Amino acid sequence: MKTKKIIIASNNQGKVREIKNYFEPFNISISSQRELNIKSIPETGKSFLSNALLKANHLFSYAHLPVIADDSGLVVEALNGEPGIYSARFAGEEATDEENVNLLIEKMQDKTNRTAHFHCSLVYVSENYINNPIIVESKWRGVISNKKVGNYGFGYDPVFFLPNFNKTAAELSSKEKNKISHRGQAMELLINKLQSNKLI
Structure with missing residues (x-):
């Protein structure tokens, strides 16, 4: 049966x-x-995926409706994966966001090595997918700039520089x-899986 309502x-x-x-x-x-x-439930997992699973199962136990949980963050090589x-x-x-x-x-x-990536783990849980949730993950690679540029987006977008575009993520329109x-790629994968399982 096709899904009519999803809780994030x-x-x-x-x-x-x-x-x-x-x-x-x-x-x-x-x-x-x-x-x-x-x-919200405390994010006690040791990985993006474990936190996404925690959040999805917690919300489903209350809402009893299909749930999508996202756990994502910025991974910076020179900081040994922080903030992760x-x-x-x-x-x-x-x-x-500004303080972070x-x-x-x-x-x-x-730091001379300014390589970083955003990671996104998405989990879909519903009545028929409690024990076997749909899971997708994706990465978005870039470098950390030394100043904030751009007014769009949120989080670390103003310092996440994309060499191929010569822009920070905060200079991209929401459509771009x-x-x-990372979330865009993961959502595309998730929607494909939801469609192939006839859930949407």
């Missing part, structure tokens, strides 16, 4: 907005867990970003 396991409005964009061609209602007043799974709270539990970006710029000041980003 995130309070990050940037993520929710991006995921919603991908479902526009389908007749599916998209809501966030915030709209259902369901509290702690991307949203790099500068502290309640840190803003400023800390990254500070830590990267003397959704075509090439």
